[in-house]
Amino acid sequence: MPLEITWTRTAIKIPSPVRKTLEARLGRLHRYFPEIRPKMKIGITRAYEGSVFQAEDGFVKLMLEVRRTRDGRWKLPTYWTMAHELMHLAQFNTKGLPGGERACDVYAMTRLPPRLIDESPSYLTVPKGLRGNWEAEHARIAHEVAVQAIQQRSEGLRRYANWWETEFERRVLQSNGKGRSKRMQK
Numbered sequence: 001m002p003l004e005i006t007w008t009r010t011a012i013k014i015p016s017p018v019r020k021t022l023e024a025r026l027g028r029l030h031r032y033f034p035e036i037r038p039k040m041k042i043g044i045t046r047a048y049e050g051s052v053f054q055a056e057d058g059f060v061k062l063m064l065e066v067r068r069t070r071d072g073r074w075k076l077p078t079y080w081t082m083a084h085e086l087m088h089l090a091q092f093n094t095k096g097l098p099g100g101e102r103a104c105d106v107y108a109m110t111r112l113p114p115r116l117i118d119e120s121p122s123y124l125t126v127p128k129g130l131r132g133n134w135e136a137e138h139a140r141i142a143h144e145v146a147v148q149a150i151q152q153r154s155e156g157l158r159r160y161a162n163w164w165e166t167e168f169e170r171r172v173l174q175s176n177g178k179g180r181s182k183r184m185q186k
Contacts, residue, residue, distance in 0.1 A: 010042035102161040109146035114139040
């Protein structure tokens with residue numbers, strides 16, 4: 001079922017092409033989160049990158065940072081930010097999914113194809129210097145390790161988020177050759 005979006009009074013003031021781009025991005029992500037309802041209201045925030053609320057009656061409000069930059073372009077949230085917030089809805093609507101921010105990061109990475117993990121996880125620790133230098137290879141490794149972390153959890157590992165952090169760092173360092181790259185040392 002396609003995503004049905006309504007806009008808050010503030011969000012409706014954003015130019016139509018910007019809203020259409022945001023709607024297309026959310027529509028692209030929605031299929032990876034089948035537990036969430038196809039109706040949501042989108043609002044704008046400047047206090048944080050994203051936040052989501054779901055009422056007991058199922059009403060969903062997704063707040064995202066969308067703003068005009070100094071050079072006149074529009075800054076939209078990354079796919080990762082939106083996916084992280086949609087994963088919170090999945091946590092709310094699905095028994096068996098653990099709650100919390102770190103679990104949200106791990107589970108969201110398992111669902112997304114690496115091309116949509118366009119920035120580093122929000123709450124998991126990543127090697128120094130990687131947050132500002134996230135690349136496609138990091139997304140691929142992050143996804144693979146997240147899938148394995150969830151498998152480890154199903155086999156009884158309680159600290160699977162810590163395992164993800166350790167294993168992700170090991171593989172990133174390994175992919176860089178002999179150790180930390182110059183970028184990661186910054």
